[in-house]
Amino acid sequence: MGSEHAERTGEYLEGIARIWQQDDLPAELEPYISVVKHFNRSGQLRYYPGSPLIARQLLREQDSLQLTELHPSDFPLLRAEFQKDNRARVERADGYQQLKAKLPPVSRRGLILIDPPYEMKTDYQAVVSGISEGYKRFATGTYALWYPVVLRQQIKRMIHDLEATGIRKILQIELAIRPDSDQRGMTASGMIVVNPPWKLEQQMNNVLPWLHSRLAPNGHGHTSVSWIVPE
Template sequence: MLSYRHSFHAGNHADVLKHTVQSLIIESLKEKEKPFFYLDTHAGAGRYQLSGEHAERTGEYLEGIGRIWQQPDAPELLAPWLSAVKSLNHSGNLRYYPGSPLIARHLLREDDKLQLTELHSSDYPLLRNEFSKDARARVERADGYQQLKSKLPPPSRRGLILIDPPYEMKSDYQAVVKGIQEGYKRFNTGIFALWYPVVMRQQIKHMLRDLEATGIRRILQIELAVRPDSDQRGMTASGMIVINPPWKLEQQMRDLLPWLHKTLVPNGNGHTKVEWIVPE
């Protein structure tokens, strides 16, 4: 599991979807004055250099943020996420991409709190250094799933829990469901946002069935595919499972996904999806 480095994939189509959803949820939480808690279970390094060896080797960002960066007709719903990207690229040239912790840092307010967890021996020191001067943030090298037990519920009783494991081990597909179950038991009013890759569709179907079997209500699925499902190697799509989504999120993503799909997938392959796995 710890061989995974997000630096190879930073800014790709999956990040575009994940961070758009993350940003819209954070903006929704900010509509109330009361502070909230942000928990990132698999936080990564925080900042990624797009001209670095890893990003250059795959070039995935060119078909993700590279296709949206400085688009004149970018929808207003993308503004919070794009403002976080622009905050790292003052020159106007796309040199860095913010991971979910830096997007949260950019969007959260002074009284909101961040709890960031990362296990990778190379990424953890980078993450800790990024947040060394941010009094709102606590950075730990610890098991992300364990945080769903130990850090919930937060004192504010409001929050977003982002779960974004590497899925390099097949057990992650079961571990995320168990983790959500544990977290929801402690914090059933929290917003849980789970990212998933579509490499083998059958794994996702099993995961969704397991989530349904938990008895948790209000589970929304948002998916963006850049290629049809395949039994060949590689990710064809990614998605976000959101439990207790803000009331506007479903319509926001229905409005946004057609533009994202057209921009990211000029040949029209793949699909988009917004549907309830389990309704109210």
């Protein structure tokens, strides 16, 4: 959190800094917050673990982790972090292509977490194509796609494209801390989950109001849990 980028943007001050030491934390958030505290044992918020580190901390003994990173600067760091972990495999590759190449897993069970950069407008179409290709090979997998809301129309188009794939059981979860805007900047973020665990809808309906009250104390924005495509 002391990096130049973190200090410049200050995003963490409106995010994790507001919730990680709350006494009334919902039970559903306890595993996640425990991971954050594991990396900040001094009681000061100095480090925030990325999704690969969070996933590793939550792995069971019988689980394995497949990590894909294409960025030339980030890949060596990711590889170095996991090089001694026998449960993890790190590859430099296009994540969208990996949805075709790596599925289905040997275990025939798995969670596919997709966290695109969204640096190009084509990412919104590419991720839908990737999920569609992955689903053809591994229809019982759980696919969890993170998305930012910068321009609402981009998200609407992505959802329309997902509906057109014919995939069933698609849940949308969203948290906004300010109203939609055409100005520069993210106003909300969300997850689109294909084949969600059966309690996820209920859990998110419990968690999101609490998160919203902490992250948007002025009451701006919204929360939503809804089915894009039901079962």
